[in-house]
Amino acid sequence: MGVDREGGARRRPVRAVAYAACGVVLLAGCASMPDSGDLQDVESTPRQDTQVRVFAMPPRDDAPPSEIVQGFLEALTSDDPHYATARQYLTAAASQRWKPELSTTVLANGPDVQADHTGGRDDTDDYAFTLTGSRVARVDAQQSYTPLSGPYSQPVHLTRDRKTGQWRIDGLPQGVVMGQSDFQRNYMSVNKYYFASNTKAGSGTQPTAVADPVYVRRRVDAMTQMVRSLLNGPTRWLGPVVRSSFPTGTALKKGVTSLTPDDQNKLTVPLNEKASRVGREKCYEMATQLLFTLQNLTPTVDTVAVQRADGTSLCTLGEDRAEAVASRGSVKRPEYLYFVDDKRRLVRIAGGSAGTSAAPVPGAFGEGAQQLRSAAVSWDERTAAGVGFDGKSLYVGSLVSGGSLGEPVLRSRGKTENDRLTTPSWDAHGDLWVADRDPAHPRLLVLEQGAGQPLDVKIPGLNGRINAVRVAADGVRIALVVEKDGKRSLLIGRIEREEKSGERPVVSVLELRSAAPELEDVTAMSWAGDSRLVVAGREQGGVQTMLYVQVDGSTPEGPAPAAVTGVKSIAASEDDRLPLVAYSAEDGIVRLPSGAQWQKVVKDGSAPVYPG
Incomplete structure (x- = not known):
């Protein structure tokens, strides 16, 4: 140049x-x-x-x-x-x-x-x-x-x-x-990992890992770059909702300029005096942050050894132990894929199955007690939420035989189906999110544990009406499709909760930012990894496409999925070993296994979802 x-x-x-x-x-x-x-x-x-x-x-x-x-x-x-x-x-x-x-x-x-x-x-x-x-x-x-x-x-x-x-x-x-x-x-995107700030070290509750994507120079000792970046703390946008287990001021030991794993795939990380007095459990969390971060960079590291400045060991952690220390969305393998069949019931297929035969879920949603338009299943796959066929009412029920629905937990007053409730979404805490598109009173709502009086979510800076809602597995980020002047865009927001003793929490979605700036009209989206989403929409100039995007608005490496005509909804697991699934008005439910072409699952079905 x-x-x-x-x-x-x-x-x-x-x-x-x-x-x-x-x-x-x-x-x-x-x-x-x-x-x-x-x-x-x-x-x-x-x-x-x-x-x-x-x-x-x-x-x-x-x-x-x-x-x-x-x-x-x-x-x-x-x-x-x-x-x-x-x-x-x-x-x-x-x-x-x-x-x-x-x-x-x-x-x-x-x-x-x-x-x-x-x-x-x-x-x-x-x-x-x-x-x-x-x-x-x-x-x-x-x-x-x-x-x-x-x-x-x-x-x-x-x-x-x-x-x-x-x-x-x-x-x-x-x-x-x-x-x-x-x-x-020259550069590549790598996730570094912190913990959702509502889980504290030693609290007895397994912390939730949150991905924080950054760009590092590809061939300039990326491993050492990533460790330094992790120790420096989260990026400004994510910082308010995550914590690091590394004590403030922790850095690599003076004189350490490069980190390299040994021939046993173990990386030793010598730290300065700031980390010399941490306890064993906190050290395990530190090592988990390191291991999750480094494995996102390269699969050649499966053990991390954290050292004090004097060379003595603080702790050593392997990948099996790391998954017990903290939960991460991309390693949660759903048991089932769910969708609404031609009888408007909620049905399911085994998550890793290549079959096309779906069975009704246990309980009222599978019995057809209430005809459904869309549904969402909690992360533990024990509870479901469903929007009635006319889009007015939201129901919550257990996925157990003999369970009943009872009265709706929420009703919309929108005059048409497109002015009523969106497909709901569960977060990692068991709370249920949904948007009401009623033009007279548009709002984003969250129902604590899927019940009780809904909380109105504050969204400063929102310019438009929410058409779709998906909460990340970590529970601190949310994806919204927002419509303004006939165009729909994909925005990512940070979820913050202000809790006061004896009062209901104040929930806000802050600092919305565009995740798919190259698309002028987004028709469907789903989380598809710790920091990645899959999106269907129209590019500038009117070309229909499907692509992967990062939460920061960049495009990840690798091929985009082949587009499907007339996509109305997409379901992707944050575990990328499971196939991408979509609903097309022309083909019904279709899925895309890794390395294969789109395959028809059922013609008469809609609204596919994985848990979340």
């Missing part, structure tokens, strides 16, 4: 040297090349092999200003851990001021370079450029991703050293800037 002459705005091909034996690529920019060895022309940094290491070339002698800017931008996309080569394009003072770790700005096609003028302070020792482009996203100092839009424009100033005669950059924006393809090659 860069310019091909002063005043130019187009990029020219970059020559790169690939050393296949050691997996190294040198970004040359406009620098001179060796005259021997294997050479390969590329239009941009290669992305095919994610194991290829990329290093930048330093500025050549007497390089003109445009070449200096281009070489600097290319160096930003390299795998140089501390940007040492990029700093060679800066003056000493600029290098000292520049802090690349403050942010990474992602542009659609990389920065274009526009020459502004020569002259200024000195006609012969001055040159200025402007970096321009279309913003896609920003990764902040906490490594948190935020989608962005709109133009990008930042000045770059160069000066010529009067002693050496070499051009160097003396004014530049803070942070790093690169194109989207370079960002995808």
Whole structure:
């Protein structure tokens, strides 16, 4: 990326040297090349092999200003851990001021370079450029991703050293800037894990793990990056609803610069004095946070050993023990898939089954005592909630033989079916969430333990009417489809509860943010992992699609599911070993097993759901 002459705005091909034996690529920019060895022309940094290491070339002698800017931008996309080569394009003072770790700005096609003028302070020792482009996203100092839009424009100033005669950059924006393809090659999204703050260490209640996705540089010791990021604490958005078991100020032991698992897949993590006095149970929680985080990065770590600064052991934890220390949505394997059959009853199929024969659930919902439009099943699969066929009434009942429904726990006054209750959703605490779409009184409601007087949920900043509700397995994040001016968007909010003795809790959903900015109309969604959702909708321009999205609005690696025509609802388990299921007006209930094509389950069925 860069310019091909002063005043130019187009990029020219970059020559790169690939050393296949050691997996190294040198970004040359406009620098001179060796005259021997294997050479390969590329239009941009290669992305095919994610194991290829990329290093930048330093500025050549007497390089003109445009070449200096281009070489600097290319160096930003390299795998140089501390940007040492990029700093060679800066003056000493600029290098000292520049802090690349403050942010990474992602542009659609990389920065274009526009020459502004020569002259200024000195006609012969001055040159200025402007970096321009279309913003896609920003990764902040906490490594948190935020989608962005709109133009990008930042000045770059160069000066010529009067002693050496070499051009160097003396004014530049803070942070790093690169194109989207370079960002995808250089960075990857990894979940770090904390605990829902309503479960305390040593309380006797198993804490719930909450995923906090961050972006790290893919080939710059990602394991050590992730441990440091975990120790630094949760990102700002998630921080109010999670806790870390690491004492404040905990860091890697002084002098530890890199972490590597041994040949037994055990990673030893030496910590500073801040963690030296933690008890055994708290240490197990610390090790669980480490293990969940590292296993999201790589499957090669199955044991974590936490050490004091003096080298003595605090605790050692294997993956089997970690699952006993904390619960995590992605390892909760549902027993059944549920849906509403042609008799408007709630029926189920074994979760891992390839069969198509469904049986009515035990109890009133399976007996057809009340015809259903949609339903939700609690995480323990002992209780269900169902919306009546006309959308007016919400019922709750046990999934046991002989159980009765009784009176509705909630009624909507909406005049039409589309102005009444949404499909409900259960959280990890056993509370039931549902939205009433009545235009006269639209609201989000939560029923504690699925019963009693509903609580009105406060949602500051909500602009539109809620069309769909899904609570994450961790119980602290919620996905909402919100309709405004005929368009439906997917928003993620943080659930906060304010509890006062003797009073009912105040429940709020705060800091809504877009999770699928590329879709202009969302028709269905479901959680599909600890920090991932599957979404069906229409892209800008009217193309129907189905895709996976991260809670931070980024797109995860890997293929998107094949689209299904006329999707009305989607069911996905946070355990990705279970198939994706959808309801299509044309095909009925269909499912997508891993590595296979969509398969019909039943033609006459609707509203598929996994527990939650």
